[in-house]
Amino acid sequence: MQMNPRLSGLRCIRCDSLWPPADYPEGCPSCLEAGHPASLECRYEPSADPSMPLPVLDPVTLGEGATPCLAAPALAQAEGVGELWLKCESANPTGSHKDRMAAQLVSRARLAGASRVAAASSGNAGVSLAAYCAAARLEADIAITRDCPPLQREAMQRFGAKLRAFEDSLSRWPYIADLCRNHGAFAGTNYLNPPVGTHAYGVEGYKPIAEELFDACGVPTDIVVPVARGDLFWGIFLGWQHLLQIGRIDRLPRMHAVEPYARLSRARAAGDARKNWEGVTDQYSIAGSTCTLQSLEVLSRSGGSPVEVSDAAAAQAQQRLERGGFATELSSAAALAAVSRLRRAGLVDAESSVVLLLTSDGRRG
Ligand SMILES: [Zn+2]
Incomplete structure (x- = not known):
């Protein structure tokens, strides 16, 4: 395990300033x-090596990715689009x-000499960080909310994480x-309010998703991603951007953000991602009142749209996926409901090839 010697610095997505690797x-x-x-955003020295550069080489792994x-x-036929991929x-x-983010982030934590990782999560991120910290022999301090699902809490504890419960997010x-x-x-997660994306080295762990999609189905026209603070959304975009920069593709897919209620559309209209937009939802993994600048950047750089999906529409989509044999958590199923909305808005049609990110099966929900 070592830092990638090609990692040359980091560039701010807002002011373009450059910072040394740290x-x-x-x-x-x-x-x-x-x-x-x-x-x-991580910057790397150019190389003849076409593989996707990541900050940590030979990271701690539990077999994530692919x-x-x-x-x-x-x-696809039911939605009236040309192709639909899950x-x-x-x-x-x-x-x-x-897990993709945790592999890079926890590995970096160990290389940086930290003895523990601290994170705020009542869900998948907390479980994942707890597992990767266990694999890396680091301690994990996870701040959960009192309404954290019992199975999520139990999973974190089984991996040896130290938990502390709070009233609200x-x-x-x-x-x-x-x-x-x-x-x-x-x-291991954001802790600012207004929030920022998670550590840039961790988010890089999502880039290989773009390459895996490209290998499976070429360049789709549209990718639909459930979004809260937008780490996954931004990380996948960075992967496509890399493929464009090295000339493997000649256009970017549009990336759409699925939300349980309007955050990004209001942030985009206001030109400011820093406000709180309260809402109530059962779409646990994409709940919360905040959004981030990185999500707005993906929308503007890829030409995608924010799509609001109600809990009722998400639940209906969840049933449709289940009838096809796919177990998904509610916020993942919302991606399918979002396709119907994009179709009605005329943003996708019979020529479109659409990828849905099924982020989790909700086995601990
Ligand atoms: Zn800046």
């Missing part, structure tokens, strides 16, 4: 000081896409901030 859990220092938390991408012709991220070791962040700023913990 840990920036709070994103761009300049933008943070100006009150606009902004993610940093998940199935399955054609769903019956669903990227099954529930096939990752702890059952969600988060936002109240966890000051606790994690204190552990990271004052007690040497490595940040």
